[in-house]
Amino acid sequence: MARRVGAAVERAGAALLEVDTTAAETVVAADQEINALQFEVDDRIVALMTQYDPVAADLRFILSAVRISVDLERMGDLAKHVAKTVVRRSPAPAIPESLRADFTTMGRAAVRISEKLVRILAEHDRLQAAQMSLDDDELDAVQRRIHEQLPGLGYGPQAAVDAALLARFFERFGDHAVRISHQVVYLVTGDVRLDRS
Amino acid sequence: MARRVGAAVERAGAALLEVDTTAAETVVAADQEINALQFEVDDRIVALMTQYDPVAADLRFILSAVRISVDLERMGDLAKHVAKTVVRRSPAPAIPESLRADFTTMGRAAVRISEKLVRILAEHDRLQAAQMSLDDDELDAVQRRIHEQLPGLGYGPQAAVDAALLARFFERFGDHAVRISHQVVYLVTGDVRLDRS
Numbered sequence A, B: 001m002a003r004r005v006g007a008a009v010e011r012a013g014a015a016l017l018e019v020d021t022t023a024a025e026t027v028v029a030a031d032q033e034i035n036a037l038q039f040e041v042d043d044r045i046v047a048l049m050t051q052y053d054p055v056a057a058d059l060r061f062i063l064s065a066v067r068i069s070v071d072l073e074r075m076g077d078l079a080k081h082v083a084k085t086v087v088r089r090s091p092a093p094a095i096p097e098s099l100r101a102d103f104t105t106m107g108r109a110a111v112r113i114s115e116k117l118v119r120i121l122a123e124h125d126r127l128q129a130a131q132m133s134l135d136d137d138e139l140d141a142v143q144r145r146i147h148e149q150l151p152g153l154g155y156g157p158q159a160a161v162d163a164a165l166l167a168r169f170f171e172r173f174g175d176h177a178v179r180i181s182h183q184v185v186y187l188v189t190g191d192v193r194l195d196r197s
Helices: A002-018 A021-051 A056-089 A097-123 A126-152 A157-189 B002-018 B021-051 B056-089 B097-123 B126-152 B157-189
Strands: none
Touching: A002 A021, A002 A056, A002 A097, A002 A157, A021 A056, A021 B056, A056 A157, A056 B021, A056 B056, A097 A126, A097 A157, A126 A157, A126 B157, A157 B126, A157 B157, B002 B021, B002 B056, B002 B097, B002 B157, B021 B056, B056 B157, B097 B126, B097 B157, B126 B157
């Protein structure tokens, strides 16, 4: 799921910058596969649980696995939202030229976050998981910068709204990655009292 | 959780219309209690599961309970986002006068949805759960109307962005209620293949 989500956000980010409607439509269509994987996760959880007698550690694992699949599914949705905005504004670009650099940064950060997420989930790397919020800080900072700039850039309300929502999609993408990382830390350490605000 | 979320969105919606910073700050502060309840849900799930030998039906219940608490926590966040926007723009109103009617509608729909959600969760009412998407359709329609109107209303980009994001917060609030309702239907019927797109 994390790999597909990473591919989706990478393609969506590129489609946004290159006004590539075909690529954007691919992202929209491929989101169904991410959703389907969430059902597979559920099925496997139930199968595992009925096969084995669960102890507290298994339960902790299950709570985390369910939450992680919810967050990954949502990350797929957010990549899809970026792609849908591209399609909606096509053939015009969805973002103005002067925000291109900021959205390039956000797209790159989202891809980097996804790649880290794959490693964190595959290797249960607690250190990388704990550092995820630093990567997310970059997305938050760029989103704030875009929101603060918008009033002074002289855009029409449509362009301003598109830019604000697109920035929010990337920012939320990062938030979910942080939540997943917290779940992994919880899995590894049992420390549940992480900030979920 | 659903009751507190309902109280939060009701207070946040009223604070938005009345530019009531004090009420908005109460919503922001009270969100911690909703987050704490999510941890309580987890603790109770683990306690129940270690006490009893789970069968497939229990597992289904657990998957749903975990997801529902995730969605409720997120609904609390969205009410908080509305409240934070009120605080941020205070003493100026966060929404322009001409969108007042639309946001009144959204606020009312969100409250109605929350009240239904409490009943659905308390009574496992499948019919009401199935109808939740109709209430959500109203939020979607108003959001669409706000987004479509924005370019022609002559607002500055800041006001347009605020209105677009506020409308999105209410719309997402409804989406989570629909997801919870789907979980309840799944709980009652075992029918998992509901649209989660």
